[in-house]
């Protein structure tokens with residue numbers, strides 16, 4: 388089978404690599420010529436476990452091609468995936484220009500039937516818009532006789548485990564009411580649908596909403612737990628006990644109930660805000676989502692306020708070791724990362740930061756450039772030297788079992804602010820370190 392994928396971001400590139408690995412002949416199209424050239428040399432634009440090998444091997448085997456030529460992609464296959472970005476507009480709604488431009492390009496060049504599959508996260512009704520622009524383009528170019536169908540096929544992969552998620556999806560949502568499209572996409576996904584049925588077919592709009600509902604549900608779950616954590620702290624309870632207590636109920640489950648410094652990344656914040664806008668357009672006041680968004684913004688400052696309180700409201704000239712810059716482990720992505728809110732607040736208050744992250748150092752330098760209030764340290768130990776306190780923002784494995792004695796010796800103020808509840812407060816207290824975490828009574 389042949390497929391074309393427009394967009395070599397997280398979703399498009401991973402999908403392309405995984406499909407090529409299954410034996411398909413895949414063409415990737417992107418407008419970014421430099422990126423396409425680098426990909427053709429096996430250089431990854433993102434850090435994602437397992438991706439580099441897949442891309443290199445399949446490219447070498449001739450199953451994965453990269454081009455900036457949209458026409459080449461359109462003529463390559465009947466199945467055309469759209470996986471280009473939908474950046475938020477200033478008001479938070481999804482910008483569809485890239486998606487619609489691809490639809491137009493497909494219609495302008497296609498020479499036979501095409502199945503257009505929208506993989507980007509797009510507002511409900513976008514597939515209809517793609518259809519409309521394609522019809523218009525076909526009419527304008529005098530090729531009304533050509534047929535096509537637009538299906539929705541949202542992606543649920545997680546950064547950091549994108550390849551694994553894509554290879555073993557827990558569900559494959561196909562939004563189409565067209566039987567032929569359904570049959571083709573079922574065949575396409577057959578390699579990923581073995582052992583038990585994972586394909587869920589529904590109408591286009593329901594598929595589009597499913598993607599937002601999934602992310603918003605998870606964002607709500609996290610935010611609810613963050614609220615419980617803040618409450619636990621005020622009430623003298625321990626959120627970690629509460630988490631175990633409620634997670635054991637299978638209706639609630641253990642996943643996505645870890646309290647922390649707020650969710651970040653390219654998906655949850657953007658999708659929550661986009662769905663608020665989608666609701667707004669149909670005159671529905673999405674109160675729960677609005678509260679989730681607001682509460683999450685506040686949560687990103689919780690650790691900063693603890694720091695400020697600990698130092699009596701003045702941290703001018705203080706130096707903070709910061710462990711973790713990425714919005715979560717196993718990625719170098721810092722989009723909407725809580726580390727940014729915390730660092731920026733520390734700088735604003737006159738403090739300096741010595742940061743370490745196993746993967747996101749280059750990304751951090753790219754975002755903030757050279758500045759005297761930011762030192763990027765060689766390793767997690769080096770970040771501690773000369774610092775007043777340690778602030779932990781991302782739960783990288785390498786931070787789970789630290790040398791507390793070394794921390795105690797290196798820090799001027801013997802205090803840890805942990806935004807991810809990595810340690811047992813009792814253990815930390817044995818080293819005579821002050822330990823502030825999320826939703827637990829301070830132990831010292």
Ligand code: UGA
Nearest residue numbers: 542543544545546609643644645647650651652654714715
């Ligand atoms: C999320 C979804 O999990 C994917 O299913 C979805 O496909 C993807 O968005 C997308 O729409 O593309 P991702 O943003 O990669 O994936 O990361 P998650 O692992 O979901 O984490 C998101 C944020 O929630 C992180 O900042 C993480 O630290 C935070 N989080 C997660 C918590 O604070 N507590 C938890 O218990 C879980």
